[in-house]
Amino acid sequence: MADIFSPSKRTEIMKNIRTKDTGCELVVRKMIYAMGYRYRLNKRNLPGKPDIVFGVRKKVIFVNGCFWHGHSRCSRGKLPESNASFWQKKITGNVVRDGKILRSLKKLGWKSLVVWQCQTSPKGDSKLKRRIERFLEK
Ligand SMILES: [Zn+2]
Numbered sequence: 001m002a003d004i005f006s007p008s009k010r011t012e013i014m015k016n017i018r019t020k021d022t023g024c025e026l027v028v029r030k031m032i033y034a035m036g037y038r039y040r041l042n043k044r045n046l047p048g049k050p051d052i053v054f055g056v057r058k059k060v061i062f063v064n065g066c067f068w069h070g071h072s073r074c075s076r077g078k079l080p081e082s083n084a085s086f087w088q089k090k091i092t093g094n095v096v097r098d099g100k101i102l103r104s105l106k107k108l109g110w111k112s113l114v115v116w117q118c119q120t121s122p123k124g125d126s127k128l129k130r131r132i133e134r135f136l137e138k
Contacts, residue, residue, distance in 0.1 A: 035129065046060065059135065060105065065117045
């Protein structure tokens with residue numbers, strides 16, 4: 001099925017969603033920095049260019065937008081009702097790609113943690129903090 005929006009309108013919609021994703025990535029980065037950990041961003045030589053990279057620990061964190069990465073059983077991951085097959089195909093493709101990336105990283109000896117957009121909050125979240133701490137210290 002063809003997209004119901006014109007290409008320029010579609011680009012605009014996608015850009016808006018992407019910007020929101022970047023916002024929650026920033027929240028997580030600030031939280032990690034405040035916890036005293038230092039990291040690198042988007043290391044290009046790693047599969048999937050992980051958002052946050054802890055080189056010495058060989059660990060990476062991905063901050064995934066619920067919509068784009070198809071967070072299952074999440075209200076933000078719900079597909080729009082109009083043009084459903086277009087979205088289904090697009091998001092399923094992303095989920096498959098994400099799975100491949102995590103497997104490739106594992107093969108290279110890197111541990112990954114996925115933080116979902118819906119698990120972040122601008123005020124900071126103690127549950128997420130503990131989860132990140134456990135991940136980095138284990
Ligand atoms: Zn979610």
